Amino acid sequence: MSKTKKKGKQTVQFAKPPVIISAAGVAGPKEGEGPLRQYFDTIVQESMWGEESWEKAESKFMEQAVRTALDKANLSPGQIEYIFGGDLLNQCVGTNYGLRSLEIPFIGVYGACSTMALSMSMAAMCIDGGYADTCAAVTSSHFCSAERQFRFPLEYGGQRPPSAQWTATGSGCVVLSSGGDGPVIDCITTGKIMDKGITDANNMGAAMAPAAADTFIRHFQDTGRDPAYYDLIVTGDLGKIGKSIVIDMLSESGYDMTKNYNDCGLMLFDCDTQDVHSGGSGCACSALTFCGYLYQLLHSKKLNRILFTATGALMSTTMVQQGESIPGIAHAVSILNV
C-alpha cells in the first residue's frame, strides 16, 4: 500500500508529490492581446487556425498544446503513460479528436470548466499511486464552438448581459512526473456537486461560486491551512460576480480571501478594455492562466505556493431549457515549490 496520507474527508496529501516538469499554453487571438500575452507558447492569430470548423480548430489547439508541453520536457508521445483530458464540447470531442493521433492510453474526464484541475488531480493520483512515472493533463475551449453550442449562432450577434463571461480560446497542457525539476502537486481537494438554485445561464459565476467556497473551506479544514498559507489562490472562471460571492462566503466562515485571491477569468483578459463583461470563462481560461502565466511564476520562484481551484458549471442547454438549475463543482490543487 502507498504511504500517501489522506488528510480529512476530501483532501489527499501526496507522500511523493508529483512534479510538474513542463507546461504549455496555446492561446487564441483575443487571449493573445490580453495581459498574459507574453506567457503563452503560441498565439494563434485566427480562431479557425486553417481548419474547416471551430470544433476542428479546438482539437488543433489541444494537440498543439500537448505536443508543445512534451517538446519542452524532451518527451515523445510514446513516453507518456496516461493522458487525462476533457473539454466542454458535446461528448468531449475537442479532446477525443485532438488526442487521437497521439496513441497515448487515454482517460477521459468531464468537469466542465473545472477540467484542468480535475485532470491534474487524476494524473497526480496516478503517479503518486505508482501506476505511472509520466502523465499529461490537458483541456481546451474555444469561444466560437462554445458560443454556438451553448448560446446562439455567432452570426446572430446576440446582446450579452453584464453578468455574461467570455469563453477563452486555447488549450493548456501539463506534464507530470515522479521526479525531475519543477513545482510539485502537494495535495488535492476533490469537490462535491453543489446546486444553490441558480437558473441563469448568463450568470455562471454565481452558479459556481458556492462550489468553490465549499471546496476552499473543506481544503482549509482538511489541511489545517488558512488562505495566508498561499502566495496566491485562484479560481477558474467565476468572474467579477462569482469572485465577490466567494469572498463573502469565506468571510462568513472566518477566512479572509481579500488579500491573495484572484480569478483566472479576471487575469486572462482586461475586463475594462476587452469587452468580456464579467470576465473570462471556459476550460481554457484556467488552463491558459496556469499553464502560461502561473507555471512560469512558480518556476522562477516569484510565487512559491498556489492553490489552483478550477470551477465548473455542470449543466447542458437541454437541462437549462427544461428549467433546471445549474449545479457547480470545484476541484483544488495545491502547487508548491519545495
Place this chain on the structure above:
Amino acid sequence: MSKTKKKGKQTVQFAKPPVIISAAGVAGPKEGEGPLRQYFDTIVQESMWGEESWEKAESKFMEQAVRTALDKANLSPGQIEYIFGGDLLNQCVGTNYGLRSLEIPFIGVYGACSTMALSMSMAAMCIDGGYADTCAAVTSSHFCSAERQFRFPLEYGGQRPPSAQWTATGSGCVVLSSGGDGPVIDCITTGKIMDKGITDANNMGAAMAPAAADTFIRHFQDTGRDPAYYDLIVTGDLGKIGKSIVIDMLSESGYDMTKNYNDCGLMLFDCDTQDVHSGGSGCACSALTFCGYLYQLLHSKKLNRILFTATGALMSTTMVQQGESIPGIAHAVSILNV
C-alpha cells in the same frame, strides 16, 4: 510508494485488489423483458418514470442505482469517499443531475459507452493507491434521451438499418472497497483512441471493434494471459457486426476468441425477438449486464474469471455531420474470485 506492480505498457496489476462489495442494476421496460430480467434490482415499467423529461428520467435511474448499490452494502452516501461516473448526454448531465443530491466528492469521467469500465478502473486505482477505502462507480443511458440527442426525434419514427443498435435504458453502479467479500478487480488495461476511418453512425460496432481488439491484444501481451485464462470475456456494445470483427482481428494475432467471448449487447436483449437489430448499446448496456447478471454469476461462483471490456465511440453528432470518422476506445477490467 505503492507496491502495485505495473505490468507492461497499458496494464496495472493491483497489489491489493479492490473488492466489488455490491452492485445494482436499474433497468428500463425493454431491458426488463429481455433475457437478463431476473437479475436486475429494479425494472421500471415506464421510460419516463414519472419525470418531466427523458433526461430527468435518466438521472433518476442513476440516482436509484447508486442508492440501491449503497443499500446492498449497508452504506450511506456519506461513507463513500469518491464517486466516479459519466454518461452519454451532452455535458454528462445524466450523471451531474443524478448524483447532485448525494453530496459525494465527484470525479466525472467521459468514455462514452466505455464509461462503466473507465469508472471502475479509476475507482480501483483510487482504492489500491491508498486514497480511499470505499468508492462507487456508475453510469447510465436512456434510449429516448440518446435517440433524440444522437439521431432523430422519436416522433419521426425513422427507419433503422440492420447495423444499428438499440441504446439501453438503465443504470448500473458498483461499490468498491479495500476489503470485504466479493470478486476483486485484479488488473486493468486502459485503452488508446483508435480511428480506422468508419464514418457511419449507424455502424458503431465496426467503429469500436478495432479499439476493443487493440485493448485485448495489449492486455494479453501485458499479462501473459491468453483468452482461455478467462471463463468469460465480454465487450460492451459491439453488437453482432463488431463482435465478428473482434474475433477476426484477434485470430489474425493468434488469439482464439471463439470459445468464451460474447458482447453485452447480445446478452442484454434477445436480438431475434426484441427488434434491436445488431444488438444493445449505450453506457447502460455493459453496466446492466455487469451489475445485474455478471456480478451475480461471479458472486455465486458460477464464473470466476471475467474480462469486462467496455467499448466507446468518441464522436458527436457535430463531428459526424462535419464528415469526421468515429474514434473508438476500449477499457478492460479483469475481475476474479480469489
